[in-house]
Amino acid sequence: MRRLVxxxxxxxxxxxxxxxxxxxxxxxxxxxxxxxxxxxxxxxxIKLTVEGDDVDTEDIESEVKGLGGSVHSVDEVAVGERIVEERPTPQER
Amino acid sequence: MRRLVxxxxxxxxxxxxxxxxxxxxxxxxxxxxxxxxxxxxxxxxIKLTVEGDDVDTEDIESEVKGLGGSVHSVDEVAVGERIVEERPTPQER
Amino acid sequence: MRRLVxxxxxxxxxxxxxxxxxxxxxxxxxxxxxxxxxxxxxxxxIKLTVEGDDVDTEDIESEVKGLGGSVHSVDEVAVGERIVEERPTPQER
Amino acid sequence: MRRLVxxxxxxxxxxxxxxxxxxxxxxxxxxxxxxxxxxxxxxxxIKLTVEGDDVDTEDIESEVKGLGGSVHSVDEVAVGERIVEERPTPQER
Amino acid sequence: MRRLVxxxxxxxxxxxxxxxxxxxxxxxxxxxxxxxxxxxxxxxxIKLTVEGDDVDTEDIESEVKGLGGSVHSVDEVAVGERIVEERPTPQER
Amino acid sequence: MRRLVxxxxxxxxxxxxxxxxxxxxxxxxxxxxxxxxxxxxxxxxIKLTVEGDDVDTEDIESEVKGLGGSVHSVDEVAVGERIVEERPTPQER
Amino acid sequence: MRRLVxxxxxxxxxxxxxxxxxxxxxxxxxxxxxxxxxxxxxxxxIKLTVEGDDVDTEDIESEVKGLGGSVHSVDEVAVGERIVEERPTPQER
Structure with missing residues (x-):
């Protein structure tokens, strides 16, 4: 897990x-x-963007809760050997 | 297959x-x-972007199904020696 | 022919x-x-973007037809020693 | 003449x-x-963008005519030791 | 704290x-x-963007107050080994 | 004078x-x-963008007039050791 | 003072x-x-952007006045070891 939004x-x-x-x-x-x-x-x-080589999602979510916050949604996740960016395709332009 | 969206x-x-x-x-x-x-x-x-040197599409689609998901559409595919980006042409601007 | 769209x-x-x-x-x-x-x-x-050092257009068009497709229009072509990008001019902004 | 549009x-x-x-x-x-x-x-x-070290405009225009085309307008020209890009100024934004 | 907005x-x-x-x-x-x-x-x-290796937020906020200003909101914070940029996701486009 | 628009x-x-x-x-x-x-x-x-190490503005303006043109306005000027780009500030976005 | 707008x-x-x-x-x-x-x-x-290692604001403002101009507003200032760019945050998009 390289990026969690x-x-x-x-x-x-x-x-x-x-x-x-x-x-x-x-x-x-x-x-x-x-x-x-x-x-x-x-x-x-807030929009929380977290990056690292191997982000532990549960640690992040429990930290958020521990701080009194609540995760409304997971908006983006990037996993693997590198970060792949999502790009607009013709349908989205 | 280098990119599958x-x-x-x-x-x-x-x-x-x-x-x-x-x-x-x-x-x-x-x-x-x-x-x-x-x-x-x-x-x-969700918008799923997968990259690799030789992505096996069927493996991906069956993995998606195995996870309870369904492929609504294939939005973009990049095949070959490198990833070619699709760019807006004058008609699309 | 370096790029055919x-x-x-x-x-x-x-x-x-x-x-x-x-x-x-x-x-x-x-x-x-x-x-x-x-x-x-x-x-x-679909929008088909093909790149190479010397793309054979007829081969591509016949391959498209062989796959049951039809070329609705040629939207962009780049020919020469390198790929020249088309850029918006003041009239198009 | 380095670029003719x-x-x-x-x-x-x-x-x-x-x-x-x-x-x-x-x-x-x-x-x-x-x-x-x-x-x-x-x-x-069509929008025709031609680049080179010393593009001969007349050759291009006569080639266009020879191919049955007509030049509706010259939209951009770049001349000199390098290509200068035109950029939007505050008035155009 | 590498960036404070x-x-x-x-x-x-x-x-x-x-x-x-x-x-x-x-x-x-x-x-x-x-x-x-x-x-x-x-x-x-005003929009105040402050960057450094380890920006002391309280020092900044007290400096702002000392100069007669008031912090209306903290709009962005970047913390860690490098600055992570926030990027629009499909929902925001 | 490094850029004259x-x-x-x-x-x-x-x-x-x-x-x-x-x-x-x-x-x-x-x-x-x-x-x-x-x-x-x-x-x-037309929008005329001229770049050089030390562009002589009067030479350019007289050349424009010599070619039958008239300068409607000077839209941008960049002077100094390098070209500084003008960038949109929050008020202009 | 590295940039004054x-x-x-x-x-x-x-x-x-x-x-x-x-x-x-x-x-x-x-x-x-x-x-x-x-x-x-x-x-x-006009929008005046001035850059340097240590721009003297008062010199600039008095030069502007000396040339018959008046400073309507200071739109942007960048101070420090390098120029920090201001970037749109989610609220501004």
């Missing part, structure tokens, strides 16, 4: 930065990107 | 990550990208 | 993957991309 | 591929791209 | 340039980009 | 290709791109 | 080219891009 709902606490740092501290993680999609007074909808 | 309908179980890992374990596969297109309470519409 | 109508059989493999087996072909544009219950409209 | 109307015969090969055979030409813009029952509107 | 409201004084220089002077910061999003007679809405 | 109105004669060649022959010019923006029965509106 | 109103005289050359002559400036955004019979609205 999750749509996550998280409470305002911990902050985005603390949240990202915690995810990045998970053993199999090399790098994390957390981007804000939407926010209201209770929760933040 | 399939439009797949899959049940919620196995998860996207388990699904991708299973496809990636097929002998001729180097790397897999699974991206969520749409989801409802029963099924997930 | 054809708009092709093909029956559902042979499959996109078989169709691409057959085209790729033509002597002068290095690599093939077949992308689905539209499909109905009888035929598939 | 012409908007050309051509009859259906010769084919796009034959047309491109003929243009590519002109002495000063290194590479040619012919892309279909529009077609009706009588003529094809 | 903040949506900030700042008073007209200090100027954007002084504001950027102050943020860049924070110990853990390698480089800063400050881009104007909107302005009215009282405040400027 | 002019919005020019020119008569149909000399042709775009002759016009570009003349501009390219000006001493300080390395390369020229002439792109057609609009045309009517009397004049052509 | 200013929205400037300038009179028609000096010309865009003279204006850019003057700004480029300021000691700390490596390269300048001046792009026309809008023009009317009295003034030109």
């Amino acid at each position: 999750l749509d996550v709902l998280k409470p305002h606490k911990p902050s985005m930065t603390a949240f990202a740092s915690e995810i990045a501290s998970v053993a199999t993680v090399e790098a994390v990107n957390v981007a804000l999609v939407e926010t209201d007074d209770k929760v933040q909808n | 399939l439009d797949v309908l899959k049940p919620h179980k196995p998860s996207m990550t388990a699904f991708a890992s299973e496809i990636a374990s097929v002998a001729t596969v180097e790397a897999v990208n699974v991206a969520l297109v749409e989801t409802d309470d029963k099924v997930q519409n | 054809l708009d092709v109508l093909k029956p559902h059989k042979p499959s996109m993957t078989a169709f691409a493999s057959e085209i790729a087996s033509v002597a002068t072909v290095e690599a093939v991309n077949v992308a689905l544009v539209e499909t109905d219950d009888k035929v598939q409209n | 012409l908007d050309v109307l051509k009859p259906h015969k010769p084919s796009m591929t034959a047309f491109a090969s003929e243009i590519a055979s002109v002495a000063t030409v290194e590479a040619v791209n012919v892309a279909l813009v529009e077609t009706d029952d009588k003529v094809q509107n | 903040l949506d900030v409201l700042k008073p007209h004084k200090p100027s954007m340039t002084a504001f950027a220089s102050e943020i860049a002077s924070v110990a853990t910061v390698e480089a800063v980009n400050v881009a104007l999003v909107e302005t009215d007679d009282k405040v400027q809405n | 002019l919005d020019v109105l020119k008569p149909h004669k000399p042709s775009m290709t002759a016009f570009a060649s003349e501009i390219a022959s000006v001493a300080t010019v390395e390369a020229v791109n002439v792109a057609l923006v609009e045309t009517d029965d009397k004049v052509q509106n | 200013l929205d400037v109103l300038k009179p028609h005289k000096p010309s865009m080219t003279a204006f850019a050359s003057e700004i480029a002559s300021v000691a700390t400036v490596e390269a300048v891009n001046v792009a026309l955004v809008e023009t009317d019979d009295k003034v030109q609205n």
